[in-house]
Amino acid sequence: MNENELFYLLALQKVEGVGDIVAKKLLSHCGNAETIFNTKATQLSAIDGVGSVLIKKLKDKTVFEKAESELKYIKENNIQAAFFQDENYPERLKHCIDGPILLFTSGNINLKNRKIISIVGTRQITSYGTEFCKKLIADLAPLNPIIVSGFAYGVDIVAHQAAMVHNLQTIGVVAHGLNQIYPGVHKKYVAKMEENGGFMTEFWSSSNPDKENFVRRNRIVAGMSEATVVIESADKGGSLITANMANDYNRDVFAVPGRTSDKYSQGCNNLIKTQRANLLTSAADLVYILNWDLEKETKPVQKQLFVTLENEEQKIYDYLQKKGKELMDIIALECDFPIYKISSLLLNMELKGVIRPLPGKLFEAI
Secondary structure (H helix, E strand, C coil), rough: CHHHHHHHHHHHHHHCCCCCCHHHHHHHHHHCCHHHHHCHHHHHEEEEEHHHHHHHHHCCCCCHHHHHHHHHHHHCCCCCEEEEECCCCCHHHHHHHCCCCCCEEEEECCCCCCHHHHHHEECCCCCCHHHHHHHHHHHHHHHEEEECCCHHHCHHHHHHHHHHHHCCCCCECCCCCCCCCCCCCHHHHHHHHHHHHEEEEECCCCCCCCCHHHHHHHHHHHHCEEEEEEEEECCHHHHHHHHHHHHHCCCEEEEEEEECCHHHHHHHHHHCCCCCECCCCCCCHHHHHHHCHHHCCCCCCCCCCCCCCCHHHHEEEEEHHHHCEEEEHCCCCCCCCCHHHHHHHHHHCCCCCCEECCCCEEEEEC
């Protein structure tokens, strides 16, 4: 996308009544944003959803002044802009009908890694949620996923921090322009995040973190990710909106269960109870359900010398040594472990390099 194309796309965004869905209709019909402004009213009126009021708004020349001002800010502050048909635009978000036509980013974001998960939850995170979030990301680290969240208080910032601890790329999707940071106390994390990851938004530099912007932000978090994980949530909250959006986009949703008496587990428990989320007890659950292949997606795992196995792991290893290879469900049955536990044990053993997965959900000892 060159500077001229960006200028007219910015102008299109400022036309009153043109949202992302209508903008995509106009672009599909006219070919590019500049042509939209030069197309005759009779031709525009033939487009579904484009009436006389909107056509009149497209003739408003003040949008070009606004576009010029924002383009200047983008250039002066080294902001990257991605059109929804560009390669550097999140691939999964391209398939969301209401995805933004433009995204603005800062930092060093590389979306070539297909393993992108969003982690969301309450701003009043508990010690239980904190420890679970940290362990989840630590256990997923060997698979090198991109961790997406909203850079807010609570679960969001814990997820970003844990990703940075393990040198994982992490992206904060914000509900305002890139000229500011909200909340302000999180400014201390900006430089570190932009070293490996950064920030993403659909909002101009003139946009403030208004309440309605957070809901719009959530669709980007849900839409760009392979799966959304809800760590903790009350019975109502923004993270549940994100989970519902992820379901609408046919993405996998995971929720961490908690006690029925815990306020910030009610939302997660309800997601699981109503089958709108998979129950998440460990990283192994996510790896299994998303069918992530350790050997194909990470550096080759070599068996460690003098590796230490826990008693339960040793039992599985001895069984596979005798059996050769076996299905996970059969391993659980023969070794007398519940299925939720066997998945976690097998993941740990893969990371230690003592077993490896085979096609068809088979495992064998190395």
